[in-house]
Amino acid sequence: MSLTDHLRHWLGAWPPQEKLQVTGSVRRTEPGWDGRVYPALGVGSPDGAVLSVAPEHVGRVTAARSLREVPELVGYAERGWFEAVFRWSTRPAPLPDAGQWMPADAPGVPDWLWPFGGEVLVAVDPDSGEHLAGVGIKRHDRYGRELSVVTAPAARGRGLARRLVAQAARRVLDEGAVPTYLHALTNTASAAVANAAGFPDRGWTAFGVAER
Incomplete structure (x- = not known):
């Protein structure tokens, strides 16, 4: 790997x-x-x-x-x-887990996670059951898996995104693949999440024809 x-x-x-x-x-x-x-x-x-x-x-x-x-x-x-x-990690930050793995098509999973298929990582409010944040995995090949994270506006500022990304990265590594993480050049919030989760900026980029 x-x-x-x-x-x-x-x-x-x-x-x-x-x-x-x-x-x-x-x-x-x-x-x-x-x-x-x-x-x-x-x-x-x-x-x-x-x-x-x-x-x-x-x-x-x-x-x-x-x-x-x-x-x-x-x-x-x-x-x-x-x-x-373009970032990747072989040593995710030792942050505590923040979510649970569940099938992407499980009842109540946010619709933005459905396209990822397989299992997704979701943080849920223990009192209300509301989904606060989640990570989907773009399974590009058996060697590399790209992580995508979204946090609900009301749940931002709690450190959930960084904890979820680090948790997902550990699972990807355990499965024998490399976790990667992409974000827009100007997205400082996503950059902060990546840094905190153990995905340093090494001066690498990704580019190509946009999805839409």
């Missing part, structure tokens, strides 16, 4: 052999974790970056003057382009 295994499988190549290596992968034409196609996907480190596209698009994307042209070049101009901070 390693981050290299995950990125090599997810993108089609890793580590990068140049500043920006465009590689072809049939995974860019196949359904992703949620059943949708992700036609261009990349990860960048201080040593270089890999941008994965369908094999037939490699030549055009390699010749592009700007990455902003990529959505149109791969046939998804309506989706636009995204950039995010």
Whole structure:
């Protein structure tokens, strides 16, 4: 189990052999974790970056003057382009557990967690039974699992998100995969959660054609 295994499988190549290596992968034409196609996907480190596209698009994307042209070049101009901070952890923060694992389709699970499938991690108010926060897992491959966390507005400021992310990360590691965490470049709240949960900012990025 390693981050290299995950990125090599997810993108089609890793580590990068140049500043920006465009590689072809049939995974860019196949359904992703949620059943949708992700036609261009990349990860960048201080040593270089890999941008994965369908094999037939490699030549055009390699010749592009700007990455902003990529959505149109791969046939998804309506989706636009995204950039995010890419983090991972092998040593989550030793924070106390904050939630319980339950099937994503269990009664009462918030609807935003349904698409993740499998089991999701949910924090519930012990008195009211209200769901306060949760973590879903994007199961990209057997080597890497991306964590997504949301906290209800009324429950923010209690440290639930960081505890849930650390708890979920420990489970992913126990299952033999690497937990990853992405957030928008300007999302300081999500960055604070990641730092507190043991996902340091190493100067890595994720980028590609946006989901919508």
